[in-house]
Amino acid sequence: MLTDLQAQLRQAHAMSVPVRIVGAGSKQGWHAPQQGEALHVGSHAGIIDYAPAERVISARAGTRLAEIQAVLASQGQMLAAEPPDFGGHATLGGALATGWSGPRRPWAGAMRDQLLGVEILNGQGELLRFGGRVMKNVAGFDLARLMVGANGTLGLITEAHLKVLPLPEVETVRVFELPQADAIALANRLCAAPWPLSGAAWQGGLLRIRLSGNAAAVATAQQQLGGEPDVERHWFARLQAMQLDSFAPPSAEQGLWRLSLPQTCPPLLADYPQLIDWAGGRRWLSAPLAAAQAISTSARGAGGHALLQRSQAGWPTAPRNPTLLALEARIRRALDPRQILNRRQGD
Amino acid sequence: MSEAFLSALRHTLPAEALVLDVERLRAFECDALSAYRALPMAVALPGSEEDVIAVLQLAHAHRIPVVARGAGTGLSGGATPTAGCLLLGMSRMRRLLYLDPLARYARVQPGVRNQAISEAAGHYGLYYAPDPSSQIACTIGGNVAENAGGIHCLKYGLTVHNLLGLRAVTMEGELLELGGTLDCNGYDLLALLTGSEGLLAVVTEVTVRLLPKPQLARVILASFAEVGHAADAVAQLVGSGATPAALEMMDGATVRAVEDFLQAGYPTDVAALLLCEADGTPEEVEADIVQMSRVLRAAGACELRVSDSEAERQQLWAGRKAAFPAAAKLAPDYYCMDGSIPRAAVGRVLAGIASLSAQYGLACINVFHAGDGNLHPLILFDANRAGELARAEQFGTDIAALCVSEGGAITGEHGVGIEKLDGMCAQFNAAELGQFSAIKAAFDPLGLLNPGKLIPTLHRCAEYGRMHVHRGQLPHPELPRF
Numbered sequence A: 001m002l003t004d005l006q007a008q009l010r011q012a013h014a015m016s017v018p019v020r021i022v023g024a025g026s027k028q029g030w031h032a033p034q035q036g037e038a039l040h041v042g043s044h045a046g047i048i049d050y051a052p053a054e055r056v057i058s059a060r061a062g063t064r065l066a067e068i069q070a071v072l073a074s075q076g077q078m079l080a081a082e083p084p085d086f087g088g089h090a091t092l093g094g095a096l097a098t099g100w101s102g103p104r105r106p107w108a109g110a111m112r113d114q115l116l117g118v119e120i121l122n123g124q125g126e127l128l129r130f131g132g133r134v135m136k137n138v139a140g141f142d143l144a145r146l147m148v149g150a151n152g153t154l155g156l157i158t159e160a161h162l163k164v165l166p167l168p169e170v171e172t173v174r175v176f177e178l179p180q181a182d183a184i185a186l187a188n189r190l191c192a193a194p195w196p197l198s199g200a201a202w203q204g205g206l207l208r209i210r211l212s213g214n215a216a217a218v219a220t221a222q223q224q225l226g227g228e229p230d231v232e233r234h235w236f237a238r239l240q241a242m243q244l245d246s247f248a249p250p251s252a253e254q255g256l257w258r259l260s261l262p263q264t265c266p267p268l269l270a271d272y273p274q275l276i277d278w279a280g281g282r283r284w285l286s287a288p289l290a291a292a293q294a295i296s297t298s299a300r301g302a303g304g305h306a307l308l309q310r311s312q313a314g315w316p317t318a319p320r321n322p323t324l325l326a327l328e329a330r331i332r333r334a335l336d337p338r339q340i341l342n343r344r345q346g347d
Numbered sequence B: 001m002s003e004a005f006l007s008a009l010r011h012t013l014p015a016e017a018l019v020l021d022v023e024r025l026r027a028f029e030c031d032a033l034s035a036y037r038a039l040p041m042a043v044a045l046p047g048s049e050e051d052v053i054a055v056l057q058l059a060h061a062h063r064i065p066v067v068a069r070g071a072g073t074g075l076s077g078g079a080t081p082t083a084g085c086l087l088l089g090m091s092r093m094r095r096l097l098y099l100d101p102l103a104r105y106a107r108v109q110p111g112v113r114n115q116a117i118s119e120a121a122g123h124y125g126l127y128y129a130p131d132p133s134s135q136i137a138c139t140i141g142g143n144v145a146e147n148a149g150g151i152h153c154l155k156y157g158l159t160v161h162n163l164l165g166l167r168a169v170t171m172e173g174e175l176l177e178l179g180g181t182l183d184c185n186g187y188d189l190l191a192l193l194t195g196s197e198g199l200l201a202v203v204t205e206v207t208v209r210l211l212p213k214p215q216l217a218r219v220i221l222a223s224f225a226e227v228g229h230a231a232d233a234v235a236q237l238v239g240s241g242a243t244p245a246a247l248e249m250m251d252g253a254t255v256r257a258v259e260d261f262l263q264a265g266y267p268t269d270v271a272a273l274l275l276c277e278a279d280g281t282p283e284e285v286e287a288d289i290v291q292m293s294r295v296l297r298a299a300g301a302c303e304l305r306v307s308d309s310e311a312e313r314q315q316l317w318a319g320r321k322a323a324f325p326a327a328a329k330l331a332p333d334y335y336c337m338d339g340s341i342p343r344a345a346v347g348r349v350l351a352g353i354a355s356l357s358a359q360y361g362l363a364c365i366n367v368f369h370a371g372d373g374n375l376h377p378l379i380l381f382d383a384n385r386a387g388e389l390a391r392a393e394q395f396g397t398d399i400a401a402l403c404v405s406e407g408g409a410i411t412g413e414h415g416v417g418i419e420k421l422d423g424m425c426a427q428f429n430a431a432e433l434g435q436f437s438a439i440k441a442a443f444d445p446l447g448l449l450n451p452g453k454l455i456p457t458l459h460r461c462a463e464y465g466r467m468h469v470h471r472g473q474l475p476h477p478e479l480p481r482f
């Protein structure tokens, strides 16, 4: 299987033809379409090694996240970045390539923080390993973490080693009825104090605070924080899985944006419906596609950025710093000289 | 050529920001790996990001190599000047620019000392988590360049996990503004620059994440009659549900050296000590201490002492923090290794090191970040005795190879610098090394920034590789062999 993938990439490189890397296709509709023949990684699957006592798991890129999460849970452990598994279909490779992390991210780190090492095929079909299975490794440039969020444009991830963490003994949610501005302020005040937090999200006038840890610590925190219990069951699980209504496919003229902002940024573009996660650090916004320019400008003005994540009508690219764009293009050529990997349609 | 450069440099920076006389240049000829030395052509001490841009543009135009330097506490020769280079000393850029207690971050200049950040944040009940043992001296710019770790990185992560943004200037004088939010836009260049050892860009500003200080922290001192039992305890603690805030190990020789040095109150008739810390809410700490104590006892700890006050906790840590200066008293010279291994392999590798120590006839003591599997064997030797330095280096090379063979890495936190270039040939194959060179060229096509560090030439690897077989294959089959 690996040798097949390698042979296909070598050939694509030799002939300079674009290829698009396909895991399970779970995120179709969540990113701009790519050019070229499909290169299927989904069957390059399986957990290679899992040492619960070492808190490290190694798996091939096509392994379903759901399988990994189930195996970890059976040993009382988890992928602490909580990558969304898109109804059980998402593969590890896709989760790393997009780099999406879930509600626990501000406290437990992002996907890239939990990645220890990768094996990749670069754009020439060379099989390379960066990082490893150990907690600390500063040998060479950190090309492993560079793969996370690169959307497959720097290499095809074939295998990864991840750090895992114990599941918290208990988890509970407290709900506070608050307008957006007050919710952002309260969530950040809580973050600035040593509470056992693992989630802070706001939607429709409700701030939900998730507490994790040992039973006694969570009980004490719950008592001191106040708030109400959550009547919606598994709300955070549905947030993680991106199954809340806010994530539904938008209608023809609408788009779903992901705003990445400083956590304390006051309400931005508050006229549009929003789901706020990460204590304000990530905001999902539904708005007409016609507002793209205004959204991007506001997000940049606030020290962040906006990405159109779901739409039926094209994928406008937001303007970016030209120095960084040029540097990224050189980095891409360093790993994929002919830029055959996951080239966007139209590029 | 260099005359023209120097005279242009005099027009760019004020006289007090330049060091040109040989006497004062000596202060910059090495970092903490003092076996390697070279004099720079000049030292520039920029006071601002504009200065850095101007100096780099000038050096680029004149094709002068540049080496950045923080506090010079690096242990791999990363800041060692290359002959004839311009050394860029970042020590004057040491202002804390902005601290936001609600948003929990601080923007600081690169020359700010690691500990100064936590001191400033402490007023708001916050701190900066990565705490290298050198934290009173080392700079945040140097920490970023090395992806520095520390005692509390087991629970709170390394430098890379605790950064929010960077500003950095490439050799061509282009400003890169990276990060700023919890999600990144485009490639994760913040992660790529972290640990890049000053080869890709000069860091001019760092935004660090600050964490709320835990409500409580307590440390357990566990003594062991056998090193193997302490190593087992490490593996079992990591495998248990509790995550120690810190888990450090010292062998008996280190413990005795530390006691001679500052009387931390450690028991001295031991083969090894573990310091295992729990932090969090009082309830979490109480539960963790119970669980950790149980694991430690089951692994064979003969004595446990749990700190009852902050003063006692500080005292127990003081000994660990003084381990390097204490070791310095044991022999005229020491050589500090930095291998990183799976936690399950700690016992095996320590045993391997002990037998190598006997084989080389050089003492080696161990004090290290056990919970992270990051070893720091200190090889003791006397450079004035003929052949001892070479023997110490060979011993070190063997330890690095042992770590690689356990699936580990030649360096966990000190970096490659010039010291571990040979080790890089053991860790990576030619294609992987070629990829590092290509990345370097994407940032610095002329190869002027910190040249000769981190990436070994293929020629060097071929020399080294004559005796070395990597993953069952001869390295660099494309190179001619004799």
Ligand SMILES: Cc1cc2nc3c(=O)[nH]c(=O)nc-3n(C[C@H](O)[C@H](O)[C@H](O)COP(=O)(O)OP(=O)(O)OC[C@H]3O[C@@H](n4cnc5c(N)ncnc54)[C@H](O)[C@@H]3O)c2cc1C
Binding pocket: B031, B032, B067, B068, B069, B070, B071, B072, B073, B074, B075, B077, B078, B079, B090, B110, B131, B132, B133, B134, B137, B138, B139, B140, B141, B142, B143, B144, B145, B146, B147, B148, B149, B150, B151, B197, B198, B199, B201, B202, B203, B204, B324, B413, B414, B450
């Ligand atoms: C006693 C002792 C204990 C130590 N303990 C630890 C430990 O626990 N954990 C750990 O990780 N390390 C430790 N170290 C190693 C060292 O302190 C760290 O590597 C530290 O990060 C170096 O910081 P510095 O400011 O001294 O950098 P320097 O030594 O001056 O430079 C280190 C590297 O950073 C580059 N650099 C410096 N500033 C910049 C900049 N602004 N932009 C770009 N590149 C730059 C240099 O070119 C060089 O490659 C220890 C060292 C000593 C002597």
